[in-house]
Amino acid sequence: MAPRLRIPPELLTATRSYATTSRRIPIPPPFPVTRSCPEPTCPCAEMPKGLEIDHAQNLNGTMAGYAQQVLISTGQSDWRSRIEEDGVDERWGMLGRGLKGMVGRGGKFSDPYNNILITNSSFPTSQASSSSNSKRASALLFPSFKYLPNIPLDEESLSRFVQAYLLPRTPHPAHDILPKEERDAMKRVQALESTFPDAADIRHSPTILICGHGHRDKRCGIMGPLLRAEFRRVLRGKGFSVAGDEGNGDGAVVDKVGHANVGVISHIGGHKYAGNVIVYLPPEHRFSGEEPGTLAGKGIWYGRIEPRHVEGIVQETILHGRVISDHFRGGIAPDGKILRL
Structure with a gap:
């Protein structure tokens, strides 16, 4: 049997001390803190x-990770427990259900590495959108800091909205195994922003x-x-x-x-x-x-x-x-x- 290696106690103590010290090296926060x-x-x-x-x-x-938060303007301060079940006859409800259907699980733009947080807000729908004869709704986007007062609610327009503002600029590396055509379909199409001329920066x-x-x-x-x-x-x-x-x-x-x-x-x-x-x-x-x-x-x-x-x-x-x-x-x-x- 090979002789057992004996580590001198003073060396073992020094090693533990070093390990303990290394774990306690302070990492500066990425922003000023109080x-x-x-x-x-x-x-x-x-x-x-x-x-x-x-x-x-x-x-x-x-806080759960997310890539973008969509704040849907509803003009009210409370909603059903599941917001996709609320506002059945309201334009804001149509926007929430439409987006969840596209970026949520099973949707055509679903991506586990690009979580979109869809949230109702008390901010009112824009006057232009609420008075329009066509079905439109309003939303804010963060951290894009965008306000979109008039989002058409037909399927084609909602698809353009997702492609213009909610898809990632670069797909996650986990998608590198996919064919190029599929990866390209997962990327944001910035040129489509021009189809939402009322969009404004905050x-x-x-x-x-x-x-x-x-x-x-x-x-x-x-x-x-x-x-x-x-x-x-x-x-x-x-x-x-x-x-x-x-x-x-x-x-x-x-x-x-x-x-x-x-x-x-x-x-x-x-x-x-x-x-x-x-x-x-x-x-x-x-x-x-x-x-x-x-x-x-x-x-x-x-x-x-x-x-x-x-x-x-x-x-x-x-x-x-x-x-x-x-x-x-x-x-x-x-x-x-x-x-x-």
Whole structure:
């Protein structure tokens, strides 16, 4: 039998120490970070009692990955548990079902490496779309930061919409085994954007989204409207004009310096972390009146947000471009890369 190799204890200790040390090498976050949300400087709404919120799990990484979020304009603040079953006679319902049928499982543009998050929002349908005799609907796209007020709902037009805005510019390497013709059919066709002449870029106005899907989970149904009102109040106090209320004339999506769009949205996952908030900061958003910062063009997901945190989010993230790590669930970059701490 070969003699057993004996490692000197001091060498073994040194090796373990090195391994332990190497695991603890800090990796700088990909954006400016502040640990905790600052305490509010003025009275805010009361946190509802009795909600079962998970305060134990680390939130970082609890956001599901996606390539693009489609926000369908519905003009209402709650929907059936399964949004594809809602709005049967509404144009926005037709848009949701049509897109899910094309990019969802079994659809002709289904791609497990190009997850499209289809979400209803409280933003109203554009006036031109709602008054049109033809069937059209409105939607926003993030992190493309696009607003499409008039999307035709026939199958051919929806197919063009998916090809123009929702397919990846380059298919995932896992598809390299496919014939070239099939791979090409999976790529975005940017030339088709010209067939949607009303499409507009959102370059300046931050968009704040709060899950308020009460028919899916009561925690979000309670927190959504409460946080929307608080964001509107705080943003106005910071000098922003605000849009996002349905049915009152100031709900239309607007893009201009000093303006914010605030809306309630349907299920995005993580009810137990309510309130759930997404902050999309457009490419030319100015932080504290300066040049665009590291967060420009990105979307930041927050969880366990209470009314007392709203002022801190506005101050730290929207005004100063810093992520609050205690509430950070994940994020998305302009190229679709998922952000983690």
